Amino acid sequence: MLRAIHYVARSACVQMSLGGGTRTLSQSVWKCQASQVPSTLWKLGRLNHVAIATPNLEASTALYRDVMGAQVSQPEDLPEHGVTTVFVTLDNTKLELLYPLGNNSPIQNFLDKNKSGGLHHVCIEVDNIQAAMEEVKAHKVRCLSKEPRIGAHGKPVVFLHPKDCAGVLVELEEA
């Protein structure tokens, strides 16, 4: 029963937004107070990682390891994801250095536009990715795949459209 009430509260919020003729997040959503009722369907968790695309994996690894004194992993090739990754361990989360692997790397386009590299995406954990996808889609936030995919860490992930997230590529990962 509690679940039903919370779900109705969130749905009402969506209807307010749609009823106001908004096509994207807007003032009407901003004023919606429904989120003050905590959702029991899914919960946002910790920041899993910040991904940094780099044109020089060795130099970027050296920066965090030799200059900053952080612990870094060995480079790992992930051919199915088109990247080589190095993880930089911080006290509360990690940085994920991404370097293109193969001819169709999903980060090559980003590096073509950002020659020095740069911040590529943030990954936030959720406890129920299906419920999270339904909710963001109901709020007109586009998902970049119809279903969750298995991400680089072997867990279900979905990416949200940057234009619906303040220009930021947001990855949700079921922890």
Added chain:
Amino acid sequence: MLRAIHYVARSACVQMSLGGGTRTLSQSVWKCQASQVPSTLWKLGRLNHVAIATPNLEASTALYRDVMGAQVSQPEDLPEHGVTTVFVTLDNTKLELLYPLGNNSPIQNFLDKNKSGGLHHVCIEVDNIQAAMEEVKAHKVRCLSKEPRIGAHGKPVVFLHPKDCAGVLVELEEA
């Protein structure tokens, strides 16, 4: 004595780099193993926040509050920093939404180039900002101010040049 040994170890690493004629981080730094000796002069800490510049603070706040269900702060104007900020609380760190305030906002140039907004910088804590600045400068990583400044949270901060940090604007904050 232990401090002295560690300092020498790190200095040797720098000299290797300089001796090789490198002007920026390079293969020679990559191969330097001195960082395996933990520094006692300063220590990298947690990721304090990920900053996101947005052209629509209300919509971006609504995204994280109403769609994602995150706790968000009230907007706060920081005239001396040229931004209005909203903090999004995640379990282990926070996102800092930045919106330009005044005529000389330091993020206006970024938003002119990134109309939808985007990931602006990462802020990592250090326990001794002066020692951290000395070390990064010794490795030819440029600091954007000669001395630490008081940042948006009232603590000493310094920004590192993105071109020396894999295209990423990195803020170090003394926690």
